[in-house]
Amino acid sequence: MKSRLLFAVIFLFFVSVVNAQQPAALPLFTFYKLDGKPVSNINLKAGKKNLFILFDCTCEHCQRETKLLNTNYAAFKDVNIYMITLDEAYIIPKFFDSYAKGLNAKPNVTVLQDKKQIFIPTFLPSMYPAMYLYSPQGKLLAYNAGDGGIKKMLKTIKK
Template identity: 75%
Template sequence: MKFRNIVLILLLAVTFEVNAQQPTLLPQFTFYKLDGKPFSNTDIKQGKKNLFMFFDCTCEHCQRESKSLNANYARFKDVNIYMITMDEAYIIPQFFNSYAKGLNAKPNVLVLQDKKRIFIPTFLPVKYPAMYLYSPAGKLLMYQSGDGGIKKMMTLVSK
């Protein structure tokens, strides 16, 4: 009987996914610009909302959300947009040319590399793409992941 209870508990533990809670305040971080220079919290442009989008160049959901962000860029032009990836620098321009042409060249968009693999343990994303919208004061306004996140965030960025 004890063995059956242990098996049941283990089965339940494996079956139920534990959702980690996203940070409600912007965490400390250091990512890297494509030229290799570090970029951290202290480098964020002040006075605007901040959108952090964690993406993978080969992720179809990321490709669709980046395309959506590019198509709706006018709604996000007053938001600092930080697009973070763990991908190698050589593939990133190809991603933007294929799925969000010109987005990476917008004045409020900065593409960053997560060379030290800190985004996942720091921001606790559930799946790609993970999108975090923070207030100018660094408070989490909205977290979205997967498809449809950009459309959901459009209501908050215009407020």
Template identity: 70%
Template sequence: MKFRNLLLILLLALTFQVKAQQPTLLPQFTFYRLDGKAFSNTDIKQGKKNLFILFDCTCEHCQRESKILNTNYAKFKDVNIYMITMDEGYIIPQFFDSYAKGLNAKPNVLVLQDKKRMFIPTFLPKQYPSMYLYSPAGKLLMYQSGDGGINKLMKVVNK
């Protein structure tokens, strides 16, 4: 009986440890454009690297990282950028006007809402902002979170 309990505890520990790692392949997802239309894996523009950024409009780290991304946009112009938030639609334009003016209007940037709160259990971020750079084939190239993520991503985005 004790052996079986120990085995169960070890199995649970391994399961939780595996779940704590970021997905190495782009997971299936459905988020929503600001006009309410669904956006999923099948809608990704093919042939480019894909950068997924989970942000919160009130997060100071997210505000700084978005400003750095906007300032260094030229280094990311050949990457599909998907900025995902759980915030309500009314605050999102204010965020971009205040911290990354015009970034949300760039041709390769799409702002999405996570209305069903699926990003966190699917991508397993550690903190805001969380940034996932995937290859065109959907393989995770780099994961970053918190301050300094955009600067680190700039070093690998064009490799």
């Protein structure tokens, strides 16, 4: 009997997580630059759209989408891009060198680590890579999980 109750509770938890909606307003957050300095909502550059991308260095979808972002960088030059990962700092530069050389050095691109693992429970992504485009006022303009995110963000930015 206890095992059925436990199963029911676990099942309901997963159903609620799957049905959860992405935050319509930019949530409060603190992530960390590779040098350990914190970046939070108060550090966002004002007056521009903000693109948050959750990626994993070993994820093939993330590799393809990051390469596509780099190829289409000119369209994103007026957007603040925050690329967030749970990966260790040593692997991140190798990821960019392999899939999007120079993207991490662009003036509007900030690479961040999610050292406290808050991105997933705060932003509620359904898969990697997860992309969230917010207006300068912090309103969600577009969300995408998995392949096709950069194309979707391009269409939204051009509106």
